[in-house]
Amino acid sequence: MDDAQKEIVERPKILEDQPLTNSNGVVQQTPEELVARAIAPVKKEYLRPPPARPSSTTQKDGVSDTNDKASVQSSLVKEKKSKRQLKRERRQEQKSARNICPVIAKTGDISACSYNEKCRFSHDLEAFKAQRPDDLEGECPFFKSERSCPYGWACRFSSTHIDGVPDGNLNSLKKCSEINGLKKDVQKLLWKNKKCFPKADAKLKDLGLLGPAKSKKKNLEDEEGEKSDLNNHHCPDGNGSCEVTHHPVTKIECFAEASQEADGDGEFESDVLRPSKKPKSTSEENCALSEAQNEGLSDIGQTLGANCNQAEPGDESEFIPPEADRSLKLHPREKMLIDFREKLYLAPLTTVGNLPFRRVCKVLGADVTCGEMAMCTNLLQGQASEWALLRRHSSEDLFGVQICGAYPDTVARTVELIEQECTVDFIDINMGCPIDIVVNKGAGSALLTKPMRMKSIIEVASGIVDKPITVKVRIGYFEGKSRIDSLIADIGCWGASAITIHGRSRQQRYSKLADWEYIYQCARKSPNNLQVLGNGDVFSFLDWNIHKAECPELSSCMVARGALIKPWIFTEIKEQRHWDISSGERLRIMKDFVHFGLEHWGSDTKGVETTRRFLLEWLSYTSRYIPVGLLDVVPQRLNWRSPFYFGRDDLETLMVSDSAADWIRISEMLLGKVPDGFTFAPKHKSNAYDRAENG
Incomplete structure (x- = not known):
């Protein structure tokens, strides 16, 4: 978790014990005095008095109203639903017209889905069209790309598609400009805990971090199997590769997989083992590889990177180059x-x-x-x-x-x-x-x-x-x-x-x-x-x-x-200047974020709302920026608390607001109206930081 994420300091208010403004809203302290108190020295002409606080009578009435509502809600006993009932409701929701099958939405052909009646999504395209929300302003984020929109009728910009729903590859949901996705076959192996990690286990064993086996019997079986495997030069599947990977491995690693599968409980032995406080390592505590490490790597390197049925390790006519033998680790330098x-x-x-x-x-x-x-x-x-x-x-x-x-x-x-x-x-x-x-x-x-x-x-x-x-x-x-x-x-x-x-x-x-x-x-x-x-x-x-x-x-x-x-800090550092960015320039940066978000999370309703949520999370930080032109002392410091002030225009005033309602208004300028009952609270406002033990 990164350093920037859990700061919970809200935009501070004017201190009651030392008011900064008089009744007319005029600043009484000098900029130097404000900076000494870690308060942003905003120019006098942009300051405004703090909002009037509700009277004690109003507060009491508000408290009583809240208590009345709470009592009414508590009187309504909610029926506790079973997991089966919740699952049934989710299935029914998926079958509703709002959740159209992605294949049907893409092609417009109700017979295109290979699952037919077994599909968990709705196939009623006409009902989906009848209830779908209006298109958003602007063009489809995939309009200028060489690929067609992968969301078809579900896209919130479908009116900009050429000839209704464009043709394209159904597998284009994962954007070609993005990489590092997890393959489905590897994911299934991880789900079943059957993925083999030969290099990791070999390194852990070399450093003495695997620990003892679950039982003496299992330990003896491992030792006997390892010796037998080394002597016979034979892999369990006969082709020198582990069953669950496509990379050549050593005989030791092939046996490790066989023993793990034979364990019967679906767990690796090393999954439940943890290192001691002082792990036994064969390497010295310096940057150079020790003699013991070199011996261990050479033993493993004789077989790793080649099939188990190749020539004997002692045959000097066969040479394994370091590029092919991934176990021959490079020196740190x-x-x-x-x-x-x-x-x-x-x-x-x-x-x-x-x-x-x-x-x-x-x-x-x-x-x-x-x-x-x-x-x-x-x-x-x-x-x-x-x-x-x-x-x-x-x-x-x-x-x-x-x-x-x-x-x-x-x-x-x-x-x-x-x-x-x-x-x-x-x-x-x-x-x-x-x-x-x-x-x-x-x-x-x-x-x-x-x-x-x-x-x-x-x-x-x-x-x-x-x-x-x-x-x-x-x-x-x-x-x-x-x-x-x-x-x-x-x-x-x-x-x-x-x-x-x-x-x-x-x-x-x-x-x-x-x-x-x-x-x-x-x-x-x-x-x-x-x-x-x-x-x-x-x-x-x-x-x-x-x-x-x-x-x-x-x-x-x-x-x-x-x-x-202020993400433009990188521009300021490279150009060595304080950028007095305007509200229009800031809005263009937000438009870029929305465009990138729709490409990443999708241009359908779900993708639009996901983009909106992350935009609001970001706006909860950008609202703390004080424009350079409004400050008596430049640059702004991170620990400064801001007084109440106006921006140089209505949009800038909206952007510096610390109200979530104003952040939602900015999101509606870029992504349309929010759904009914929409609420937002930033994730970084966590009460975990209020504990005394955290300082």
Whole structure:
């Protein structure tokens, strides 16, 4: 979970004990005094008095009305529905005319669906046309592309289609400009827990992280089977490949799959095993490979990358090149590395950092993008919603994915799976997420208190793939304890090629300013093979320049909340200027987001409402931006609280509002009227941050 996502500070109101304005709304403090109090120094002519508060009588009446409504609602006892009844209602809803079969909607032919009467969607095209909502203004997002619209009659822009419903491939629902989708056959194997991870298991075994077997009998059977398999040079399926993969594997790995399938309970033995606090590793705690590692890799490398029925390993006439033998891991200094120096890095942002938002930031100047944080356990279960976080657009030329796991085995298998199924430039491991639900599972910031487990996770991940492994951390778990500077030299030796340090502790969350002096200290301590990136409160090109000037050892700065509030920060940094962006220019950026969203989530009713929801999540951040032309002191700081003020025009006044009703009005300007009964509350307003133990 990224640093920008869980800040819950609402747009602050005027402090009651020290009023900033008199009865006429005139500011009484100087800009310097306002800045000292962390209040935005908005020019006097744009200030407005705070809205009048309701009287005590009105408040009491409102409370009584609320209590009356609550009592009426409590008196209505809702019937508790069984799971079968809920499932039946969902099926009936799917069969309604609103949910037309995608094949029928695409082709317009009611006989085109191969499922016929067994289809779970409606085939009544005329009834769907009769009740479908009016088309939205504008043209279909797929109009200018070479492909036809994959939603046909269900598209909310169907009136712009040529000749009604255009022809096209029914399999074009997945956009050709997006990659990193999960294949259906692999997903089924993950569902059944039958996917084999030979490289991960081999590396875990090499590092001593697999632990003992479930029982002595099982352990003896494994040892006997392994010896027999090595002597006979025979694979269970006879062709040198595991049944569930298409990659050649060793005899050890083939036997591992056979023993796992014979277990009978559908689980890998290593799934229930967890590393000890001090894992037994055959490698030394330095950057060079030890002699024991070389011996282990050479033993595995004799058979990996070739069929099990090939020539004997001792036959020197057969040579396996490193390109074909993926087990012959490269030395850390021979791996492909990414130079993050001077590159503008958009942080992985949960919920708001989706693919359409990243496309907007790429247009505005971002160099490096990273997908939203994905949980390893969910990826290994084949959850489609989690795999959607790994999607990559063709415009993202330098792209990474961020994963979060608590144990070396889950991270190792996830890394191997991503290497097989995705095209990425680097893999980032989150070890700084402060959210309770993540920390309570032992992942995220919880790893900062367990250096040996951090070591195991980084070592096993970097030993499996050739892609660079990066790490994202906070300065510590508790304030003043578990500091990351004591580990900075070791992290580079464990196999990480870059580390991003957020200048706050887990206990601190998002209170106070980021400690950049401590980030500089870590950057100066880091070894030459480890790039250090700073993160926290970068909100203008001046912030960027100061951090780079004060610490030349710092490779770059990651931009998180600054990009959420004003994504044009990347343009400001590259052009070295404060952009006094107009409301019309901001609206055009939002239109680009909507267009990218309709391409990504779909132009049907479901896709339109999904785009609307993510647009509203983003507007809950952009409303905190104060235009440059309205400030007495430039630039705006992230910790400033804004007074009540007007914009320079009606649209700008609407954009700076902190009311969800005004955000919905902006969404209706771009996506039409909201459905009846529509409500919205931002996800980042979480009460989990109010707990005393979180500081």
